[in-house]
Amino acid sequence: MCLIVVGWRSHPDFPLVVAANRDEFHARPSAPAGRWPDAPTVIGGRDLEAGGTWLGIADDGRFAAVTNVREPGMPPGERSRGALTRDFLLGDAAAMSYAQQLDGDSYAGFNLLLGDADSLVYASNRDGAPRLLPPGIYGLSNHRLDTPWPKLVQARTAFASALPALPDEAPLFELLADRRIVPDPALPATGVTIEWERLLSAVFVRSENYGTRASTVAWRTRDGRVRLHERSFGPSGEVVQSSLISTSE
Structure with a gap:
């Protein structure tokens, strides 16, 4: 997952709203969003290589999403970062309690958003202690929360x-589909080649081997209903599947 924008208690009828793009190698096997066979109250995609998820929401309103921290040359962690979200969604711990007990040393660099009925928490093993987020709009890519990379700034504004x-939900999917490349002078310097900086600067990333695999819009309503709509994409950026799941199903 390489871009997440979250509205937390920023709309009177939708206390949690999420718009997110998952960027990944196209060769990595994944299951599209749906109810998990082993945990039918959880809605989300599944990484079929390590068993975790990049983003999910549960019927009780629990929400979790993770991004990696862009650290070229760093070794992989002992555990997959997708386990962070999976284990929270499958458990019953409050968001802050779960974040505080994490062993960050077991994972490569991560950013984690965790939500329960009462709170939204940001946790990272590269950005200090977990913290409760007040109402607002937040953006997360492959650095710390709200790092002002151009694509994150434009996504938050949209x-x-x-x-x-x-x-x-059309305007949310529209902002996730933005394929504009940032001009070179405005590119962040994250340790990758200039060609990769250009490619990754777009909200929607497209290339033959790596790119945006899924765009997701999810929300929780004031009366506790949840809904997740995911569009899955092929290497050329074409929609290959659309999945819509809610608590009414």
Whole structure:
């Protein structure tokens, strides 16, 4: 997962709203969003290589999403970062309690958003202690929360403009589909080649081997209903599957 924008208690009828793109190698096997056979109250995609998930939401309103920290040359962790989200969604610990007991040394660099009925928590093994987030709009890519990379700034701005249109989700999917490449002078310097910096600077990443595999819009309503809509993409950026799941199903 390489871009997540979250509105936490920023809309009177939708206390949690999420728009996210998952970027990954196209060769990595994944299952599209759906109810998990081993845990039917959980909705999300599954990484079929390590068994975790990049983003999920549960019928009780629990939410979790993870991104990696871009650290070229760093060794992989002992555990897959997808286990962070999976284990939270399958458990019953409060978001802050779960975040505080994590062994960050077991994972490569990660950013984690955890939500329960009462709170939204940001945790990272590269950014100090977990913290409760006050109401607001937050953006997360492959660095610390709200790092002002151009694509994150433009996504947050578009997200704020899209919130009043809810439950119309079209503006949220539109912002996730933005394929504009950032001009070189504005590119962040993250340790990868200039070619990769250009490619990864777009909200929607497209290349033959690596790119945006899924765009997801999810929310929880004021009365506790949840909904997740995922669009899956092939290497050329074409939609190959659309999955819509809610608590009414």
